[in-house]
Amino acid sequence: MSEPLTGFLDLMEGCIGIQKSRSSAFLQFMLSEFQRWHSKNSPQFSLEALSQEQQLCLQERALGLLTDSHPGYVDPLLQIYKLSSLRHPLLLEHAHFLLENGLFKEALVFSVKVNLQKDLDMEKLSLAELFVRDHPELQQRLVVLLDSWCQPDFNIDIVASQFSQLSLSKHQKHQIHPKLLCKHVFRLIGKFCIDPGLCPYSVLKRKQNSLRFLMVKTFVEKSMSEENWRDHVEVMIKGDLELQVLLVQLLVKHSDLKTAAKWAAHYRLPRNRLPVGVWDKIQCLSPQQLEIGGVSSSLESWSPPDSDQEKFYQLPLDKHHVHFLNSLDEVDKCRQAVVTPGNVVGIDMEWRAVFGTGSSQNVALIQLAIKDHVFLLDLCAPAISHHSDTVDFIRALLSDKNILKLGYGMSGDLRSLVSTWPDLKEKPMKVEGVLDLLHVHQELQRCWMGNSGSRSVNVSEGASEKGLSLLVQQVLGKPLNKTEQISNWERRPLRTSQLRYAAADVYCLLEVYLILSRDPKEFGLPEDLLSIQAAQKPKRPDEKKSKEKSKRSKGKExxxxxxxxxxxxxxxxxxxxxxxxxxxxxxxxxxxxxxxxxxxxxxxxxxxxxxxxxxxxxxxxxxxxxxxxxxxxxxxxxxxxxxxxxxxxxxxxxxxxxxxxxxxxxxxxxxxxxxxxxxxxxxxxxxxxxxxxxxxxxxxxxxxxx
Structure with a gap:
């Protein structure tokens, strides 16, 4: 064949199976073989050896094949005929041709291959995500566009009317509603590292849902104290009139008019935005009655109520053995006590719940426990929060293989710690000498299921106990009191109940480990608890896709x-x-x-x-x-x-x-x-x-x- 590039196009254009709906194994084989042959003989039969007019003619013919051919043929044709070198307007014209004919996926694949993302707009979200890959400015535009569709008065019919060639079914329109769009926005915020402040409608929607969640937890389920509820609410609705109005409406529904009137007066909400009866209630109450009181930490007793002592695990330390650290001198003394070879140290961390609003989870408190002492490092204190001495202390502790560190689900704590201290990301540390009791708990549950241990392990009778609380109940007899778990850990001063919970949450790790390590066989565990690994390592995204593809290929076998x-x-x-x-x-x-x-x-x-x-x-x-x-x-x-x-x-x-x-x-x-x-x-x-x-x-x- 005197002109292989021309002859191969003649052959491809004459094949019956070239249509995109019919992938031919023979054609695929022929294309791959020609591509391999061409790569070996490219100097002799290269596109550059032809005249400019002949090159353009062959490239335009190859472009035509891309329109009708199977997607698997795109890469070889692009490479053999060097279509990326075509003039930009010609490539753009072909991409628009694909879009006008409803070939959205083909247009996307083609535009990504020849780098046309900045010149095209794509409608389908999954395709659009691929389309904006490696283009931060387009990623931001995509997220902001989706957020604009979360407005209360958004109407998809108005958007659809701008695209006459676009036909949406009733089901497809139902998929475009604020609740689902809000989920996509926050997913993309995390994926593309977008500032949540650019998405006001989605953030407002998420905060509204979070406010409803807090109301149910506090006034319906009664599983959250009003102090915790107030801490979260004040932070969430500060400076936002719409959220303040929603709060009053929810208080009328779930609490009473008096409570709603207090909060309405506190935020000085306009009369025309108040529910029926709230304004009249405000007029009936004195200024003292309208005050929203708080609980002073100094008035709380260190000893919990008798009912809690009977029901929950109790910290076996008095208040003087729980040290709250907010200065460098105190941190240095803590380091001397903790960083000692042979020590067993419990580690836990607390941060303020953000309820999925896109804010970063920065650690507010690090709890360290050794025998007879608990140290609480206040990362909200400016003197120590980001000081190099504090960072170096925690880095040295976590990387010292001669100190046994105990945690429960430590991967989440470490992620939040890295988010709080970027230095740990720039200079990664090697975490050694760590025993995650979550993995021990998983092994314990498996042993209990198989009755391989001589000691019976009780499982909670209700749905409330899980995680560390369940492990403490199974090993020590009583669960943890988790009332303060989702409290606002950034408030200062912390309530006594928060300090008590933080200390108990970390000290129980030492006591659980002491019982389990004393006689592991009694629980059906191996003698070396450090030999227990995670039940299953998290799969990489490509592994998950491979597994899903394998499942689909098997069908319903x-x-x-x-x-x-x-x-x-x-x-x-x-x-x-x-x-x-x-x-x-x-x-x-x-x-x-x-x-x-x-x-x-x-x-x-x-x-x-x-x-x-x-x-x-x-x-x-x-x-x-x-x-x-x-x-x-x-x-x-x-x-x-x-x-x-x-x-x-x-x-x-x-x-x-x-x-x-x-x-x-x-x-x-x-x-x-x-x-x-x-x-x-x-x-x-x-x-x-x-x-x-x-x-x-x-x-x-x-x-x-x-």
Whole structure:
């Protein structure tokens, strides 16, 4: 072939499978082979060897192929015919041609490849995110545009009318509403590192939702003290008239007119913005009655109420052994006491909850505990907050492998610490000698589930205890009082109840470790607690995508139960999850949406209890705790139920699968050793379903053998 570049285009244009909807394996192979050949012989048959007129003609023909070809052909054609070198107006004209014909994805891919982002506007969000990649100014424009759509009076029909070629279905329009857009805005704020101040409508929307959340926690659930509520509310609504009006409206709904009148008078809200009755209530109250009082920290007793002492874990230290540090001299004394080889140090950190408003979570308090002492480093004190001595102290402590540091979920604490002290990011430190009790807790839960330890571990009877509080309850007998957990840790002075909570939250780590390390085998733990690693390392984004792609490629493949697995217990390829068990040894409770699964499992001899249609989901948790059963559920209830039982005691199933396939998953998951005798051992329904289950399992086996 005298002119390979011309001949190859002739060949491509003449192929039937060039259409984008039909990817041809032969064409793909031919394209890759030609690309490889061309790379080896480029000096002899390069595009530059042709005249300028011939080059332009070939490049325009290649552009035409990009319009109709499969997306997989784009990169080779761009490289072989060097389309990026075409004149900018010509490339832009082609991109506009794709947009006008509704080929949004093709236009995006093409424009990113030839760097046309600054000259085009893209509508689809997922495509737009790719489109603005590596272009900070476009990223900011995208986020600000989405935020503008969160205005209360936003109308998507007005926007859609500006694009005659754009047709939106009713469902698509419903997807463009402030609640969903607000989530996207805050996601992109974090992804692109955008200043939240550029998104006033989304921030206002999030603050309104946070204010409603605080009202429910305080006045409906009564799980937050009014002191904590007031601290958060005052910071959140300061200087914002709309939020102040919303606060008064919510107080009328959830509290009473008197409280609403106090806050309305405190912020001097105009009469025309007040709910009915509030203004009249203000007129009836004296100035003293309208004052919003606070609780003085000095008036609080260090000893908690008797009811709390009976119910919650108590700090075994008096007030004089809890040291609040806000000067460099105090920090230096703390360092001398803490940074000592062989020490065991509990570490925890507190910061003000931002309720998802995009603000950075800066650490306000660092808690350090050693035997008989707790040190509270005040990072809101200007004298020590960013001083090099303080940063060096914490860096030295965390990187000293001769000092054992105890924490619970320390990865979150360290992220917030790096956000607070950028020096730790510029000069990364190597964290050594750390035992995360979260990983120990996960191992403890697994051991409890398998009854491998001689000591029984109690699980909370309600949904309230989780995390460190649950571990403290299981090991020390009583949970932590978490009332102050989401208080405003940036307020100064801190209330006595906050100081007491901060000290107890870190000192309990020492006591839990002391009990567990004294005799780990009693809890079913390895002798070296430091050998316990995280249950599962977080997956990188590319790994997650790969896993999702693998799932999609498999479709709805089901687990196969062969004759051999029925006779011998499980398939040879089954994942090893411990020793095999017989069906009667598996005790489960099926949520009311999985009654069909329950009947199948009962048919093969599994001990099953099923909820009735009218039963509440929490009954499943009560049965699981009382009788040592595993909960089988699906969908949203799983997230609620799993926090009420031990780890591994709640299994989430695919509700789109048929009961038979769900049963196969359950049997494999628990390594159930299924025999023919078991299949007929617990018959509580007609034998028809038994025959169907037995025949289907045998049929699966025959299919595989065939």
């Amino acid at each position: 089901t687990l196969q139960i062969t004759n051999e697995s029925v006779a011998n217990g499980c398939s040879k390829n089954a994942e090893n999850r411990g020793p095999n068990i017989t069906p009667p040894e598996l005790h489960v409770v099926c949520d009311n949406m999985l009654q069909g699964l329950g009947r199948f499992l009962r048919c093969v001899g599994v001990d099953v209890k099923m909820l009735e249609n009218t039963d509440d989901h929490k009954i499943a948790a009560e049965l699981a705790r009382a009788e040592g059963r595993v909960i089988l559920t699906a969908g949203q209830p799983y997230h609620t139920l799993r926090s009420q039982v031990g780890e591994g005691r709640c299994l989430n199933l695919d509700c789109s699968e048929k009961a038979l396939e769900q049963a196969k998953h359950v049997l494999k998951h628990f390594n159930v050793d299924l025999t023919t005798a078991d299949i007929f051992s617990r018959c509580q329904v007609s034998s028809d379903c038994l025959c169907v289950f037995h025949n289907r399992c045998a049929g699966d086996s025959k299919t595989r053998k065939g």
